[in-house]
Amino acid sequence: MNELELKYGCNPNQKPARIFLRDGADLPLTVLNGRPGYINFLDALNSWQLVRELKEATGLPAAASFKHVSPAGAAVGLPLSDVERQMYFVEQAGELSPIACAYIRARGADRLCSYGDWAALSDVCDADTARYLKLEVSDGIIAPGYTEEALDILKTKKKGNYNIVQIDPDYVPAPQEYKDVFGVTFQQGRNDFTISEDLLTNIVTENRDLPEDARRDMIVALITLKYTQSNSVCYVKDGQAIGVGAGQQSRIHCTRLAGTKADTWWLRHHPKVLGLQFVEGIRRPDRDNAIDVYLSDECEDVLAEGVWQQTFAVRPAPLTAEERRAWIATLTGVTCGSDAFFPFGDNVERARKSGVQYIAEPGGSIRDDNVIATANKYGIVMAFTGMRLFHH
Numbered sequence: 001m002n003e004l005e006l007k008y009g010c011n012p013n014q015k016p017a018r019i020f021l022r023d024g025a026d027l028p029l030t031v032l033n034g035r036p037g038y039i040n041f042l043d044a045l046n047s048w049q050l051v052r053e054l055k056e057a058t059g060l061p062a063a064a065s066f067k068h069v070s071p072a073g074a075a076v077g078l079p080l081s082d083v084e085r086q087m088y089f090v091e092q093a094g095e096l097s098p099i100a101c102a103y104i105r106a107r108g109a110d111r112l113c114s115y116g117d118w119a120a121l122s123d124v125c126d127a128d129t130a131r132y133l134k135l136e137v138s139d140g141i142i143a144p145g146y147t148e149e150a151l152d153i154l155k156t157k158k159k160g161n162y163n164i165v166q167i168d169p170d171y172v173p174a175p176q177e178y179k180d181v182f183g184v185t186f187q188q189g190r191n192d193f194t195i196s197e198d199l200l201t202n203i204v205t206e207n208r209d210l211p212e213d214a215r216r217d218m219i220v221a222l223i224t225l226k227y228t229q230s231n232s233v234c235y236v237k238d239g240q241a242i243g244v245g246a247g248q249q250s251r252i253h254c255t256r257l258a259g260t261k262a263d264t265w266w267l268r269h270h271p272k273v274l275g276l277q278f279v280e281g282i283r284r285p286d287r288d289n290a291i292d293v294y295l296s297d298e299c300e301d302v303l304a305e306g307v308w309q310q311t312f313a314v315r316p317a318p319l320t321a322e323e324r325r326a327w328i329a330t331l332t333g334v335t336c337g338s339d340a341f342f343p344f345g346d347n348v349e350r351a352r353k354s355g356v357q358y359i360a361e362p363g364g365s366i367r368d369d370n371v372i373a374t375a376n377k378y379g380i381v382m383a384f385t386g387m388r389l390f391h392h
Contacts, residue, residue: 002026009038022178028171029142033155034163036140040118041165042069044142047120048167050074050227055122057196057219060239062122063102064224065114070232070247072117073109074224075240076216077102084108087268089284092131100128105240107136110261111288118142125150137285138162144169191391195222199385200360204372207381210358213238214335214381218360221337222389228339230390233347235262235354236335242266243354251338255347258336259354266331266355267295267324277313286311295319331355339389341365345374352378362388 003020004027017038021027029044036044043066054062054076061077077098080090088108090096096104099121107114119133121143130150133141140163141154154164179186197215199222217236224234228246233254235243243262245254267273268291276294278287290311293302299318302308308315336351338361348371351359363384365371375382 001030004031006038006041007035014038021174023174028168030166032146032151032164032166034140034158034161036163036165039068040140040163043067043118044120044140044165044167046227047071047118048142050223051120051122052169053195053226054220054223057194057223058216058239061099061102063099063106064120065103065107065109065117066120067113067117070229071106071224071227071241071244072113073106073241073244074220075102075105075109076220078105078239080104083269083274086274089135089287090132091135092128097126097128099123099126100132103129104132109241109243109265112292115285115288125154127153130154133157135284140165142167191226191389193226193387195219195226195387199387200383202363202384202386203381204363204368204384205375205380205382207376207379210381210383214333214358217335218337218358218383221335222360222385225337225339225391226389227391230339230392232339232391233258234337235259235351235356236337237262237331237333237355242334251340251343252346252350254338255336255342255350259350262331262334262354263328264292264295267319267327270319270323270327272316272319272323276316279309279311279313282311295324297321328354333357335360337361339391341368341388342371343367345370347371348374348378348380348382352380356380359383360385362386 002024003018006017008015009017019041047064047066050064051062058076064074065072080101088104115137117138119141124145125143126147127149130153134153134157142165154162175190177188177190200218221234221236224241225232231248231254233245234241235258242265243258245258248254290302302311332355334355335358336356341362341364343365359382
């Protein structure tokens with residue numbers, strides 16, 4: 001198949017729409033189920049590149065949860081703790097496969113933003129992954145293959161219309177990319193820059209202690225940023241993106257947005273959140289929305305009399321502002337990556353408030369000395385990669 005006709009483009013009025021290769025060769029993918037759309041394929045192809053590169057760089061199975069051409073989360077396949085199983089609503093007992101753990105952790109970064117996501121797997125989709133994905137609201141999945149059992153499970157989603165795409169893992173794209181904007185064709189070389197630990201040798205701070213786990217997390221952050229709409233900043237902990245700030249015009253707004261998401265992820269570990277008692281039969285998205293509101297300044301929207309009964313079996317005590325601040329202060333060991341240099345030390349100040357102890361950024365600002373001095377003030381380890389990672 002050398003082209004695939006689509007229902008429409010980004011919006012219903014944008015017709016005709018199709019995907020194809022300029023040289024007329026066959027597409028490197030096969031639609032096994034459903035009818036993916038234009039944005040679905042943008043998410044699929046961007047997310048596949050991310051997980052493929054993450055697997056190559058770390059040697060671990062990798063997964064991503066994409067929405068609107070940026071990752072809501074990305075992660076490698078490390079085992080889930082009992083608390084993470086509870087946080088991410090894992091119903092299946094027993095040990096889970098590494099690729100299933102990777103997707104559960106990727107989606108767990110920001111479950112609210114992952115609603116209706118596109119899932120991407122670096123490895124063959126197995127039954128463990130399919131069983132978890134079946135319970136979630138998702139638009140589709142891309143993977144290099146599927147077990148027969150996994151395919152049977154996924155084909156039952158969305159009344160049999162769930163989008164399932166298989167990608168040729170050996171496909172190598174053309175070195176030149178083209179894009180039309182307002183009738184004008186843009187051409188550029190494909191960003192095939194390899195992100196590896198070689199980028200992390202230029203440590204510019206007084207503290208030069210960069211443990212292996214932090215190196216891995218820097219790689220996770222940088223590869224995630226490579227496929228995130230710029231400007232972007234990514235916070236990572238234990239091989240999992242826990243906050244992605246995408247598409248902001250200001251670097252500090254990226255850092256704040258990613259930090260707020262990381263804070264929310266950490267607050268979901270709080271005993272009060274883990275102890276929430278929901279009404280029987282509540283939908284998973286409604287549970288996610290309720291937790292998000294409960295953790296916010298608008299918590300009365302779900303705790304008010306006559307309202308809480310719709311969500312909770314027992315009215316929970318509010319998580320006070322003081323409790324939130326105290327809990328967030330316990331978050332440590334976080335890595336922060338930026339797709340372009342930090343122009344001011346305020347980015348380091350904000351990142352530090354969300355437990356950041358390691359930073360990877362290109363460097364090259366005229367105020368690098370101020371940024372480095374701010375990192376030194378808090379004993380943060382900072383590596384200058386020398387490589388910008390804009391993605392548009």
